[in-house]
Amino acid sequence: MNKEKLVCTNCGESYDKETKxxxxxxxxxxxxxxxxxxxxxxxxxxxxxxxxxxxxxxxxSLSTENNFSLNEGFTSLVSVDxxxxxxxxxxxxxxxxxxxxxxxxxxRGTVTxxxxxxxxxxxxxxxxxTGNMATSVAAYGARAGxxxxxxxxxxxxxxxxxxxxxxxxxxxxxxxxxxxxxDESLAIGHENDIYFINSDVPYRVEGxxxxxxxxxxxxxxxxxxxxxxxxxxGGDIRGIExxxxxxxxxxxxxxxxxxxxxxxxxxxxxxxxxxxxxLEISRVADPETIAHAIENPYPPxxxxxxxxxxxxxxxxxxxxxxxxxxSQKKLASLGLFVQPASATSLxxxxxxxxxxxxxxxxxxxxxxxxxGLKYTAALDEHDLDVYTCKLEELNDFIKKxxx
Amino acid sequence: MNKEKLVCTNCGESYDKETKxxxxxxxxxxxxxxxxxxxxxxxxxxxxxxxxxxxxxxxxSLSTENNFSLNEGFTSLVSVDxxxxxxxxxxxxxxxxxxxxxxxxxxRGTVTxxxxxxxxxxxxxxxxxTGNMATSVAAYGARAGxxxxxxxxxxxxxxxxxxxxxxxxxxxxxxxxxxxxxDESLAIGHENDIYFINSDVPYRVEGxxxxxxxxxxxxxxxxxxxxxxxxxxGGDIRGIExxxxxxxxxxxxxxxxxxxxxxxxxxxxxxxxxxxxxLEISRVADPETIAHAIENPYPPxxxxxxxxxxxxxxxxxxxxxxxxxxSQKKLASLGLFVQPASATSLxxxxxxxxxxxxxxxxxxxxxxxxxGLKYTAALDEHDLDVYTCKLEELNDFIKKxxx
Numbered sequence: 001m002n003k004e005k006l007v008c009t010n011c012g013e014s015y016d017k018e019t020k021x022x023x024x025x026x027x028x029x030x031x032x033x034x035x036x037x038x039x040x041x042x043x044x045x046x047x048x049x050x051x052x053x054x055x056x057x058x059x060x061s062l063s064t065e066n067n068f069s070l071n072e073g074f075t076s077l078v079s080v081d082x083x084x085x086x087x088x089x090x091x092x093x094x095x096x097x098x099x100x101x102x103x104x105x106x107x108r109g110t111v112t113x114x115x116x117x118x119x120x121x122x123x124x125x126x127x128x129x130t131g132n133m134a135t136s137v138a139a140y141g142a143r144a145g146x147x148x149x150x151x152x153x154x155x156x157x158x159x160x161x162x163x164x165x166x167x168x169x170x171x172x173x174x175x176x177x178x179x180x181x182x183d184e185s186l187a188i189g190h191e192n193d194i195y196f197i198n199s200d201v202p203y204r205v206e207g208x209x210x211x212x213x214x215x216x217x218x219x220x221x222x223x224x225x226x227x228x229x230x231x232x233x234g235g236d237i238r239g240i241e242x243x244x245x246x247x248x249x250x251x252x253x254x255x256x257x258x259x260x261x262x263x264x265x266x267x268x269x270x271x272x273x274x275x276x277x278x279l280e281i282s283r284v285a286d287p288e289t290i291a292h293a294i295e296n297p298y299p300p301x302x303x304x305x306x307x308x309x310x311x312x313x314x315x316x317x318x319x320x321x322x323x324x325x326x327s328q329k330k331l332a333s334l335g336l337f338v339q340p341a342s343a344t345s346l347x348x349x350x351x352x353x354x355x356x357x358x359x360x361x362x363x364x365x366x367x368x369x370x371x372g373l374k375y376t377a378a379l380d381e382h383d384l385d386v387y388t389c390k391l392e393e394l395n396d397f398i399k400k401x402x403x
Numbered sequence: 404m405n406k407e408k409l410v411c412t413n414c415g416e417s418y419d420k421e422t423k424x425x426x427x428x429x430x431x432x433x434x435x436x437x438x439x440x441x442x443x444x445x446x447x448x449x450x451x452x453x454x455x456x457x458x459x460x461x462x463x464s465l466s467t468e469n470n471f472s473l474n475e476g477f478t479s480l481v482s483v484d485x486x487x488x489x490x491x492x493x494x495x496x497x498x499x500x501x502x503x504x505x506x507x508x509x510x511r512g513t514v515t516x517x518x519x520x521x522x523x524x525x526x527x528x529x530x531x532x533t534g535n536m537a538t539s540v541a542a543y544g545a546r547a548g549x550x551x552x553x554x555x556x557x558x559x560x561x562x563x564x565x566x567x568x569x570x571x572x573x574x575x576x577x578x579x580x581x582x583x584x585x586d587e588s589l590a591i592g593h594e595n596d597i598y599f600i601n602s603d604v605p606y607r608v609e610g611x612x613x614x615x616x617x618x619x620x621x622x623x624x625x626x627x628x629x630x631x632x633x634x635x636x637g638g639d640i641r642g643i644e645x646x647x648x649x650x651x652x653x654x655x656x657x658x659x660x661x662x663x664x665x666x667x668x669x670x671x672x673x674x675x676x677x678x679x680x681x682l683e684i685s686r687v688a689d690p691e692t693i694a695h696a697i698e699n700p701y702p703p704x705x706x707x708x709x710x711x712x713x714x715x716x717x718x719x720x721x722x723x724x725x726x727x728x729x730s731q732k733k734l735a736s737l738g739l740f741v742q743p744a745s746a747t748s749l750x751x752x753x754x755x756x757x758x759x760x761x762x763x764x765x766x767x768x769x770x771x772x773x774x775g776l777k778y779t780a781a782l783d784e785h786d787l788d789v790y791t792c793k794l795e796e797l798n799d800f801i802k803k804x805x806x
Contacts, residue, residue: 176794
């Protein structure tokens, strides 16, 4: 197993392995794996490969001798030409992460996180989440035969709990200040030999690189101009950007896309700071949005996302709930039913278009993070027609509604 | 566009195009496309292809100039070695169809059905279904910009309706004898220029071949010994078997797998007839099972499945609800959360094992037809543990539940 260094995203301090709280001991900012310096995509048919087999060179420190993959990744990139025309751009693409094994992008980071835990000899893993990540870690923990701890906030709806509980993890509702649970879980993990794969720990972030790798392959190694990512803790956009950066530095693509972090206006700490030209986020006091999956008032990777956007030339955006819901409906009218958080990406395209930031030659990729079936309560926000008629009147009825 | 004949699966009568009710005018049994006589898998990286690009030669009469694919298919084949050992077989694999764009296998048949409708010049499509197929046709109809009619039984739960309605199809609840709706819809379709892509129409069945093609690729062109398919109308198992047959006749694989049609004991018209050595199904009077997605009391392709199984050397099985639920939990403990209908496939493995029908050298593939998120009410049938504790007691609590 190759040794890779972990480097602080802020001060550059380097470490041989994960620190106690997965952050820099000196400045408290997130640490990440150093950039991969050499590598290529493995030969072979992706139909017979796992992600980590195909992109093996980009994970030099992960040993895949334990095969517990659920065949995450290799998701669709759906091209929508009519809508691209509508926005006056060259191409509009949706990276459909709802086609992952637990129907969200989280699986890409979970598989690398769990693998790292196993490589380090851990028998127990955990996470703090109320949604997609909880399901993902529960599923992979089950698959890998690990003792799995899922910590959620006391009081979440039962309809959200059961699809997590079915995988058989130890599911614990925690009463108290939820915002302290992220750090607290890492400390408890350290004491109890549980490797917590929280939202922006280094080996989770590292897994999201594969999304960039696939997008490059799917676009024939022409990098897009913009990649729009619904952003909560900040781990996913960091990983995706790192993936493009590694491909770029190795000459596999000839430019870097601009990264766009989109948040819901009702909870947009990263956008708030970005708009004011700051490099440090402030906690959002009363978060409120329909996009619960990205409702994080104080994202642990918030500052690093701001630093990354500055270097990358990218931007942050906030979109209103009403536009999120409109985009959710519009995506469904393309055959793509996603959770509200995912619909922020299309709302962001609309915003970029209205603000005349898009050029005719631009290719834009939107990441659709999770399935609409994850949060069906959002359907109540839409006016949806359902007709009723008697069988013997069906022929006439169809003629009527058809006109 | 190449002309392919449609042939009666029973009497062999051939047709130049679809009959009025998609069945043989002489004997009333299902018609299907004649076997493809030559072809190979297209070159190229599946990451940059659609299913119909990769397997183009196997769809000579479908023109793909309209690209409305949602990038269905190319789903995982998950290998579970520990469980294979448990059953004393060489390999056990799960074809995870929940990774399709609408989270069920139906998308494979919908894309070919919709393409056929468009090739014939139809502007309207429809289907009769209360579940996976309704969602799938609604999604693809939206994507293709077609006027889409979804007919469902009056009185189905609202939680099932809304995820169909969001795609914007004309969703009609029909009051009256639901069992007549299959035929009635085809007649109404004929009169109103609506191409109904019901459960076993020829171009839907044809789409399911791709599942077999992928399984062959994923297993390195070694055909498995058994392929177990949860069976309702009978369209899917027919299509999958035809796919293996075409690959076999073209020399791409060197044997045919035995097909296993599994049904829920509470509604098993195909299994009932098979057990009695009959080649004709009888209607099940009072269907009742938790596996609603395969609860069809009089499957339109029932007789053809019986004929196919006889020729193929395959078999039909019935499994009880209690075993279906056990299998649902067991699959979740592997990281695979599926709807109850899909869990029948693992219950069937268990049954084959208990009846000593499996050999040490056997490789078995189970088709997991649809996501567990499709029918979360089934979760109430499981005893699922959820713990509660205070944040300040979390450390002690974790030590306690850890032991």
